[in-house]
Amino acid sequence: MKIAHTGLDLQEGKVRFEDQMVHSLTAKFSPKKVTPYYFEFVGSDFESADIIVVSRDSVLDLLIYDIEKMETRLERSEDEEERASVAAALAALENEVPVCDMELDDTAAVHMRQIGPLSLKPVLIVDSDSIDVQELIPFAMEKAGMMFFYTAGPQEVHAWLINAGLGAQECAGQIHTDLARGFVKAEIVSVEDMLQCHSMADARKKGLTSLVDRDFIIPSDTVIEIRFNI
Numbered sequence: 001m002k003i004a005h006t007g008l009d010l011q012e013g014k015v016r017f018e019d020q021m022v023h024s025l026t027a028k029f030s031p032k033k034v035t036p037y038y039f040e041f042v043g044s045d046f047e048s049a050d051i052i053v054v055s056r057d058s059v060l061d062l063l064i065y066d067i068e069k070m071e072t073r074l075e076r077s078e079d080e081e082e083r084a085s086v087a088a089a090l091a092a093l094e095n096e097v098p099v100c101d102m103e104l105d106d107t108a109a110v111h112m113r114q115i116g117p118l119s120l121k122p123v124l125i126v127d128s129d130s131i132d133v134q135e136l137i138p139f140a141m142e143k144a145g146m147m148f149f150y151t152a153g154p155q156e157v158h159a160w161l162i163n164a165g166l167g168a169q170e171c172a173g174q175i176h177t178d179l180a181r182g183f184v185k186a187e188i189v190s191v192e193d194m195l196q197c198h199s200m201a202d203a204r205k206k207g208l209t210s211l212v213d214r215d216f217i218i219p220s221d222t223v224i225e226i227r228f229n230i
Contacts, residue, residue: 001161002040003140004049007058008129010136014038017137021191021221022159025152028195035158037148039137051122051144053136055129059096066117067093073115085111098123147220150191151175153199162218169214172226182230185211191221200225 015038022036046052046062054062070090077083085108092102098119099112112120122144126136141147147164149171150157160174168188173180187200189209197203200223211227218224 001037001051001144001146002042002045002049003051003053003137004042004044004046005053006044006061007055008053008126008131008136010041010133012041012043014040015133015137017159018134019148019159021148021150022157024195025150025157025191025223029152029154029157031152031154031157033156035156037159037161039140041133046118046121049121051124051140052118053124053126053140056125056127057129059098059125062123063093063096063098063119066099066119069115069117081107082111086115089117093117093119098125149218149220149222149224151225152191152194152223164220165217167215168212168218168224168226171218171224172228175224175226178230179226179228182228183214183226184229185213185227186216186218187211187225187227188218188222190219191223194223 017037017039019036022034026034042049052062067090070086070093074083074086074090077086089099089102089112099117100119100121100123104112124140124143145164146161148159148161150159162171162174168186169180169183172183172186187209189203193208194203197206197208200209203209
């Protein structure tokens with residue numbers, strides 16, 4: 001996941017997220033391998049970013065690009081519906097509201113996707129220009145509608161970043177395409193409960209796990225074990 005930023009004193013490059021869930025599962029299982037998640041910070045490279053983080057004092061450094069794009073579109077468009085959508089978006093942008101935070105009806109949403117303003121991406125506005133990167137990451141994830149699930153055991157502890165709201169089979173596909181293709185069931189347990197057990201089998205014996213079907217929406221902070229047949 002790439003995070004662009006402006007107006008903030010943040011290092012660029014890949015940053016290992018110090019995930020307390022990963023730390024706790026690692027301490028529990030002493031696995032042979034640990035795979036935490038690394039976020040990539042890319043300065044003001046807004047185009048390539050998945051999410052944009054900006055200090056409140058510098059928000060216009062981002063929105064000015066969208067303002068100029070909307071002004072140009074308004075001048076050139078001959079479609080009245082599009083002109084109305086663009087004019088409303090332009091007014092909001094001039095009041096320092098990113099497109100992602102605007103209340104768009106279906107028609108306006110289509111127009112914004114066609115125009116592609118930068119702030120249609122998730123934009124997190126922070127009040128402090130000296131926020132710590134580890135403190136920032138959870139807020140950025142929340143703004144982008146993302147979360148972690150985990151696979152955990154003596155072989156490996158692995159953090160998987162996904163869009164919130166994915167079903168069990170889609171999560172299986174994040175681990176490996178074969179797991180999604182041959183998906184049968186997913187056995188899940190919360191990280192909190194897993195930490196009280198010796199293994200998934202122990203959690204199962206204690207009645208702490210659930211077997212779920214492919215469309216079951218996986219909650220955050222869940223340990224998953226996929227049952228599959230190919």
